[in-house]
Amino acid sequence: SYVLTQAPSVSVAPGQTASITCGGDDIGSKTVHWYHQKPGQAPVAVVYDEIDRPSGVPGRVSGANSGNTATLTISRVEAGDEADYYCQVWDSITDYRVFGGGTKLTVL
Amino acid sequence: QVQLVQSGAEVKKPGASVKLSCKASGYTFTTYYVHWVRQVPGQGLEWMGWVNPKSGGRNYAQKFRGRVTMTRDTSINTAYMELSGLRPDDTAVYYCARVYDSSGYYDHWGQGTLVTVSS
Numbered sequence: 727s728y729v730l731t732q733a734p735s736v737s738v739a740p741g742q743t744a745s746i747t748c749g750g751d752d753i754g755s756k757t758v759h760w761y762h763q764k765p766g767q768a769p770v771a772v773v774y775d776e777i778d779r780p781s782g783v784p785g786r787v788s789g790a791n792s793g794n795t796a797t798l799t800i801s802r803v804e805a806g807d808e809a810d811y812y813c814q815v816w817d818s819i820t821d822y823r824v825f826g827g828g829t830k831l832t833v834l
Numbered sequence: 835q836v837q838l839v840q841s842g843a844e845v846k847k848p849g850a851s852v853k854l855s856c857k858a859s860g861y862t863f864t865t866y867y868v869h870w871v872r873q874v875p876g877q878g879l880e881w882m883g884w885v886n887p888k889s890g891g892r893n894y895a896q897k898f899r900g901r902v903t904m905t906r907d908t909s910i911n912t913a914y915m916e917l918s919g920l921r922p923d924d925t926a927v928y929y930c931a932r933v934y935d936s937s938g939y940y941d942h943w944g945q946g947t948l949v950t951v952s953s
Contacts, residue, residue, distance in 0.1 A: 759939035768929055768946055774939035812879055816937045821893050823869065823881040
């Protein structure tokens with residue numbers, strides 16, 4: 727089955743840029759979505775179709791996808807960005823949805 | 835506005851079954867798939883499967899086949915997920931979420947239902 731790999735944690739100082747990666751075999755050929763989840767809350771999409779943002783998500787959040795790595799980039803990080811971030815794809819072979827293991831973003 | 839409202843917390847004994855509901859409002863129920871995703875405390879998101887409210891078709895993750903049944907009742911815009919043969923490691927928050935098509939993203943989620951399995 728298809729596997730997505732994320733680093734367990736990323737730490738960044740306020741105002742800096744956070745890069746959260748999601749690795750998968752030829753993930754560049756798949757459509758990647760990103761969610762964040764704060765404690766006690768349901769996940770919320772922050773980037774869909776690799777580069778698009780749902781309404782309400784600031785422009786400093788962006789996505790990219792190529793080769794074997796998809797990346798979520800958060801510029802000018804704020805304390806409110808602290809959350810768990812998950813990547814997700816659709817595996818067309820199995821018709822399964824697959825989530826990465828999640829990355830905890832800590833704002834120092 | 836779009837809402838997915840899930841049923842309340844459950845406590846079950848090992849071996850029992852649980853049936854959770856997810857009531858949709860604010861959109862045409864039959865135009866979006868309903869997926870179920872669970873999260874064991876302290877762990878990540880785990881996809882369980884989906885039901886197509888229009889056709890009743892479904893697809894389950896291999897891990898849950900034989901134990902999970904996803905259904906829907908279009909007369910009351912509600913999707914259901916039943917999990918049988920509960921084990922303590924099924925203790926988790928179970929979410930429903932809607933998605934428009936196969937490769938689409940989850941644009942709305944339910945609030946989650948905590949299922950605790952304990953003797």
